[in-house]
Amino acid sequence: MQQLTVIGGGFAGLVAAVEGAEAGARVRLYEAHGTLGGRARTATGGYATNEGPHAFYKEGPHWTWLTRRGLTGPVAKVPLREAARLKVHRDGKLGFLPPAAALRLARRPAAAAPVDLDFHSWAAAQVGEREARAVANSLAVALFHHDIGSLSAAFVQERLRRVVRFPPEATFVRGGWQQVVDRLAAHARGLGVHIETGARLTELPLDDGPVVVATSLAAARSLLGDPSLTWESGRTVLVDLALRVRRGDPYAVSDLDAPGWIERFTAADKTLAPAGESLVQAQFPVAPGQGKAVGVERAERLLDLGFAGWRERVLWRRTALAAGRTGAVDRPGTTWRDRPAIDRGAGVYLAGDEVAAPGVLSEVSFNSAVEAVSLAIRATGTGRSGRWTGVDLKRA
Structure with a gap:
């Protein structure tokens, strides 16, 4: 089976890992912090807080995807x-x-x-x-x-x-949201995903197959050495x-x-x-x-x-x-299609909430993660067909 590397253990990274594993790839996920979750991480210590208001919008594709998997x-x-x-x-x-x-x-x-x-x-x-x-x-x-x-x-x-x-x-x-993060991580591990926390990569492991970079845009810009990776x-x-x-x-x-x-x-x-x-x-x-x-x-x-x-x-x-x-956020004259593209070439794909995918709030992270894995496995010609559950970005 094809090897897939995911960098970043937030919501987008965990979704990408599950999608890849369900499609038949061997998946390794690296998270720089000691805990998973990214912006979906919930603080502990008596009060369960996220970074600002966090809610799921039930009409979004991620809610259906999560519900189907329990x-x-x-x-x-x-x-x-x-x-x-x-x-x-x-x-x-x-x-x-x-x-x-x-x-x-x-x-x-x-x-x-x-x-x-x-x-x-x-x-x-x-x-x-x-x-x-x-x-x-x-x-x-x-x-x-x-x-x-x-x-x-x-x-x-x-x-x-x-x-x-x-x-x-x-x-x-x-x-x-940490509850969803923990369930996603457990589901990924159950599918055979190898997850490493406290693992900050300084270069892309391109010799091991396609890579999904599911970090903040600033971190991706540094990791890829690409100053064009910016958006407001x-x-x-x-x-x-x-x-x-x-x-x-x-x-x-x-x-x-x-x-x-x-x-x-x-x-x-x-x-x-x-x-x-x-x-x-x-x-x-x-x-x-x-x-x-x-x-x-x-x-x-x-x-x-x-x-x-x-x-x-x-x-x-x-x-x-x-x-x-x-x-x-999109200024007049721009849409999600104008944001940094998911496919960066050479087997590298972006996922996160500031890349070229549609949706409201966390739906952007979800849709970009699904599309990134779909593009990666299509490009290698491997994986099981008919597994992709995100929106069709070409038609959206």
């Missing part, structure tokens, strides 16, 4: 009584009504939004300047970008339609808090005055924090040149409005700035 495990949904406590911040005040313009725009098919026009201009022509700005800011939960209105209208509209949907697509894995991503400040439970805390606060999102994740899954505690996670995008302090200050102002007495209830706190780790 890898999703128990899931959690936000109870309706909790979802009704979503608050919005607009004109400096908190309210309960999301912008009606978001619902109106979400009815428009994604194909109706032009690729070569920015979202704000397109949306403003239909719902007005003020509403278009509020709708764009409300999508901070899915885009992690400081100026969502400046992005391609087609790119933003696809995400708007997925986020503003009833019933909601978003589904949470109980215990955090968001920069967002992450604030994680454990608070003593207080009756009346909102489920989430969406900032419509500027991109920002605060969510009480224990509203859906109480196992993420000890009994009597709420796990609250916030993400506030910042512009290039702005530091972490800007996002933290915005988060604290919104917490003051939405979570009464939160400062006196803090049991644990963590802040971070995520730069280049929040997925690709």
Whole structure:
């Protein structure tokens, strides 16, 4: 059987390893860190936290793929009584009504939004300047970008339609995404995949067959020595808090005055924090040149409005700035097809959330991983046929 090497043990790398093994290849996976998961890794130590909001969108191809293999495990949904406590911040005040313009725009098919026009201009022509700005800011939960209105209208509209949907697509894995990572790793090992952690490669093992590089784009750029491997991503400040439970805390606060999102994740899954505690996670995008302090200050102002007495209830706190780790964004005139290509030639393939594959959030990592393995095995003329489960990227 053909040898396949996967570099990177995040979501994309593990999917690539499973796809390769199921197709009949001998697979070796190398992960530089001591643990698997990448951005899907869940922190431990009393609070199960990911890097910012993490949810699966059930219409995505990865959810079907995981479900067929029994890898999703128990899931959690936000109870309706909790979802009704979503608050919005607009004109400096908190309210309960999301912008009606978001619902109106979400009815428009994604194909109706032009690729070569920015979202704000397109949306403003239909719902007005003020509403278009509020709708764009409300999508901070899915885009992690400081100026969502400046992005391609087609790119933003696809995400708007997925986020503003009833019933909601978003589904949470109980215990955090690490549960899925662990099940993926166990499934891969059961298929014969050899996994090495703490193994940082400095050159490609091209003598052992095709290689799938499933790392961040920055790491791939260094490993391949290819300066062309760049694409724009968001920069967002992450604030994680454990608070003593207080009756009346909102489920989430969406900032419509500027991109920002605060969510009480224990509203859906109480196992993420000890009994009597709420796990609250916030993400506030910042512009290039702005530091972490800007996002933290915005988060604290919104917490003051939405979570009464939160400062006196803090049991644990963590802040971070995520730069280049929040997925690709497309400017007007560009689409996913313009991102760094999966096939790099000479038996090297890219996978990850900033490469040329369609999808929303983690779906890009999944689709690129499936396509990378498909291309690798087609190129070698080996493997079992009929195993590929991703989208057809040529037709998407």
